[in-house]
Amino acid sequence: MKIIKVADSTEMSKTAGEMIAEKVRANPEIVLGLATGGTPVGTYQYLIEDHRKKGTSYSRVSSVNLDEYIGLPKTDPNSYYSFMKTNLFDHLDINPEQTFIPDGSAADLEEECANYERKIAALGGVDLQLLGIGRNGHIAFNEPGTPFESRTHVISLAEDTIKDNARFFSSPEEVPTKAITMGIATILESKEIILLATGKSKAEALYSLVKGEVTEDFPASILQRHGNVTIIADEDALSLI
């Protein structure tokens, strides 16, 4: 694993944004795997600025998102569909029909999971996957205990995750308790992974990710077995390493 230590979240966003924009310019048909949460927002702002100033084009890029809440309509500001439109897609020249997010309102969720896997396969897999990390070690919404061989599936969110994500909602009771998430095996098939983290609250998680035992109790630990992972994190998040 390659670790890039930066001063703060602004520098992290710039470093990650530059890497991603460069890869898009090198391969205009790249398949990007995209993440939500607070951490990647600055990176998306960098990509938008780079698109405006340098003209990096996303017209032939495809994207697949990691996860989506179940039970929120797409139009809800807290759905990841809305998050991606607001924070990224509406500001790029990406074709909305080439952006894929699991449908958390699908009538048949199992079928939706199988369809999502088929979509990723039809795109030829993910070239570059952006990841955040939960304090409990989740990647996407793969909570502790999720099998490493899992593919896109429905998951019940851990109490910790509901508490952590309550900051985006008016109250913890409004946080959905279930989600569709790409599986761990699905994520591991990405050709390249960039994981972002900032702040002291992620320091223990980064320690376990880099130095801990590879165990399903800490899903992100499996990244030790992937051959092309770059962690971009600030000094606080890397303070235990």
Ligand SMILES: O=P(O)(O)OC[C@H]1O[C@](O)(CO)[C@@H](O)[C@@H]1O
């Ligand atoms: O970036 P944040 O908001 O700390 O979230 C970390 C992780 O948690 C999630 O938001 C899911 O809870 C992921 O999408 C993200 O990678």
